[in-house]
Amino acid sequence: MQIHVDLGPRSYPIYIGSGIASGFPSYYQDKYKGRKCAVVTNATVAALYQPYIDTLKNDLGCVVHTLPDGEKYKTVETWSGILDTLISSRLDRTSVVVALGGGVVGDMAGFAAACFMRGVDYVQIPTTLLSMVDSSVGGKTAVDHPLGKNLVGAFHQPSSVWVDTKFLDTLPxxxxxxxxxxxxxxxxxxxxxxxxxxxxxxxxxxxxxxxxxxxxxxxxxxxxxxxxxxxxxxxxxxxxxxxxxxxxxxxxxxxxxxxxxxxxxxxxxxxxxxxxxxxxxxxxxxxxxxxxxxxxxxxxxxxxxxxxxxxxxxxxxxxxxxxxxxxxxxxxxxxxxxxxxxxxxxxxxxxxxxxxxxxxxxxxxxx
Ligand SMILES: NC(=O)c1ccc[n+]([C@@H]2O[C@H](COP(=O)([O-])OP(=O)(O)OC[C@H]3O[C@@H](n4cnc5c(N)ncnc54)[C@H](O)[C@@H]3O)[C@@H](O)[C@H]2O)c1
Known part of the structure; x- marks a missing residue:
């Protein structure tokens, strides 16, 4: 099933279903043909979904940036590490960032996409229930500051969202x-x-x-x-x-x-x-x-x-x-x-x- 978020030039589709993430690589090849890609995930999700990440690597030729797991790493320093990868991998203005993980990964990858080259496309593939129903939709991206949560961020809408409930099979x-x-x-x-x-x-x-x-x-x-x-x-x-x-x-x-x-x-x-x-x-x-x-x-x-x-x-x-x-x-x-x-x-x-x-x-x- 599909929901269309109508925001004029920032409109995007949300695909929802069990097992749909397997269709993302061919969608990417169709929609973003020839554009470089970086997948941002975290250590827990990477360990659970290595075969899927390997498919993304093989089919899209993407670079993978793996974050440490936890809200305590949702910092400017960790976020800056994502930018290091995007820059050193020579991504450009046409490149696409793919967030594969819960709300922490989505918020940080989205904020990196909002700032890299003054804003590049990004895709949300949420893997927690919270990120499926809330954080992956709406374009709020941020990192925490020692004085408070989500104090540094930007509005940056994703270009598509893939809500695959199969990921919930492993959620604690x-x-x-x-x-x-x-x-x-x-x-x-x-x-x-x-x-x-x-x-x-x-x-x-x-x-x-x-x-x-x-x-x-x-x-x-x-x-x-x-x-x-x-x-x-x-x-x-x-x-x-x-x-x-x-x-x-x-x-x-x-x-x-x-x-x-x-x-x-x-x-x-x-x-x-x-x-x-x-x-x-x-x-x-x-x-x-x-x-x-x-x-x-x-x-x-x-x-x-x-x-x-x-x-x-x-x-x-x-x-x-x-x-x-x-x-x-x-x-x-x-x-x-x-x-x-x-x-x-x-x-x-x-x-x-x-x-x-x-x-x-x-x-x-x-x-
Ligand atoms: N941008 C927004 O609009 C918005 C809205 C609500 C919340 N948020 C943010 O979202 C964050 C919370 O998101 P969250 O609840 O997804 O937390 P999270 O991203 O920390 O994920 C929770 C835990 O589940 C693990 N995990 C993720 N997917 C898994 C899977 N499929 N199987 C097993 N383990 C898995 C993660 O590694 C982590 O340990 C907060 O930082 C909050 O500020 C943002």
């Missing part, structure tokens, strides 16, 4: 759970139909039943692509994609980006955002609470590494890119499938919701 369970966060998030921003789909199918999604998972992945990508088409550079509606992320990013920062994966933090953030929507006659009318509770009850909330301290988590919320001009913004639910940006939320509301819902010792679920 914990990484799956992190990916579910960005999928479940779509229930709260992607319209009534997506809300109902998640409510009715969440157990099958959590069991990763292939047909339901593929359906859910496609729906999430459509929702993300639709939002990106309306607001490519996050001037408005794209902010909705940050549902659950104000709390989530603050938790990640509190734990020093260790011990809690991004998606795991977002799962806790989703619970807090829904509860904040209910707080004090807030944004979510009572008539919808039961349906929202049905979704929350299915979330695979992970245990936290230690007891979180609200004051420090709250301070971290202000350091996040989501805070603007010193004011906190939350994306809060208003109806099934619909959310809105809400400013001016009082500290006591945030504190009460956090202290009631972010339980250190009693995760509701861990699978």
């Amino acid at each position: 369970r914990r990484e799956f759970v992190a990916g579910y966060a960005e999928m479940f998030k779509c229930a709260f921003i992607g319209g009534r139909e997506m809300f109902s789909f998640i409510m009715d199918n969440k157990e099958a999604v959590l069991r990763s039943e292939p047909a339901v998972l593929l359906d859910c992945i496609e729906r999430c990508i459509r929702i993300k692509a639709g939002i990106v088409m309306q607001d490519e550079r996050e001037g408005g509606v794209r902010a909705l994609l940050n549902f659950g992320h104000t709390f989530g990013h603050a938790l990640e920062q509190f734990y020093g980006f260790e011990g809690l994966l991004h998606g795991e933090a977002v799962l806790w953030g989703i619970v807090c955002a829904v509860e904040l929507g209910k707080w004090g006659g807030g944004t979510l009318p009572r008539e919808h609470w039961a349906e929202f509770d049905r979704i929350l009850d299915g979330l695979p909330l992970p245990p936290l590494p230690s007891a979180p301290d609200f004051d420090r988590v709250y301070a971290a919320m202000f350091a996040d890119k989501k805070a603007e001009l010193g004011k906190l913004r939350f994306i809060l639910p208003c109806a099934p499938g619909e959310s809105a940006v809400k400013g001016g939320v009082e500290e006591n509301a945030v504190r009460e919701i956090f202290e009631k819902n972010v339980a250190w010792l009693l995760p509701r679920y861990y699978i």
Whole structure:
């Protein structure tokens, strides 16, 4: 199946299916005939998918740059190593960068493609659930800075995206759970139909039943692509994609980006955002609470590494890119499938919701 992201001159196709990545080399030979190619991957993916990388090498004659694995390597220094390879391999303005890996590889390879020769084409072949439904689509590329995540980057849309769910066969369970966060998030921003789909199918999604998972992945990508088409550079509606992320990013920062994966933090953030929507006659009318509770009850909330301290988590919320001009913004639910940006939320509301819902010792679920 194919989704078209319509962004005028920056439009691109997203191909989705099981086993489709095997078709990429012939697509490349057709579309990019004669153009040099660099594949960027990481050590874990390279070890698991060496035969596929060998095929890319043989069929495309590409150079392969292998990154060390982990968010802690998502730095200017590691990124600069990709540029070293592109330059020393004599790639040029017509060359193509192929990102084969999760969100870390995709963000770094994309940012290298954005900067090399002032911008060359790049292709995303995401290999984690999170990168399939979220980071490979939309053109945000970045590296981290010691003072914060993704602080150095650029908008640079890929020229095609290949979502091959076969890669998920080797994905560790914990990484799956992190990916579910960005999928479940779509229930709260992607319209009534997506809300109902998640409510009715969440157990099958959590069991990763292939047909339901593929359906859910496609729906999430459509929702993300639709939002990106309306607001490519996050001037408005794209902010909705940050549902659950104000709390989530603050938790990640509190734990020093260790011990809690991004998606795991977002799962806790989703619970807090829904509860904040209910707080004090807030944004979510009572008539919808039961349906929202049905979704929350299915979330695979992970245990936290230690007891979180609200004051420090709250301070971290202000350091996040989501805070603007010193004011906190939350994306809060208003109806099934619909959310809105809400400013001016009082500290006591945030504190009460956090202290009631972010339980250190009693995760509701861990699978
Ligand atoms: N650009 C965006 O719009 C956007 C959106 C969301 C997140 N992000 C970024 O994405 C990153 C997180 O992405 P992620 O969750 O994919 O993490 P990741 O890239 O670190 O991958 C998670 C782990 O899974 C391993 N892995 C990858 N594919 C595998 C496979 N098929 N089988 C087995 N193991 C595999 C990786 O080596 C890694 O150890 C963060 O840096 C975040 O900032 C970017």
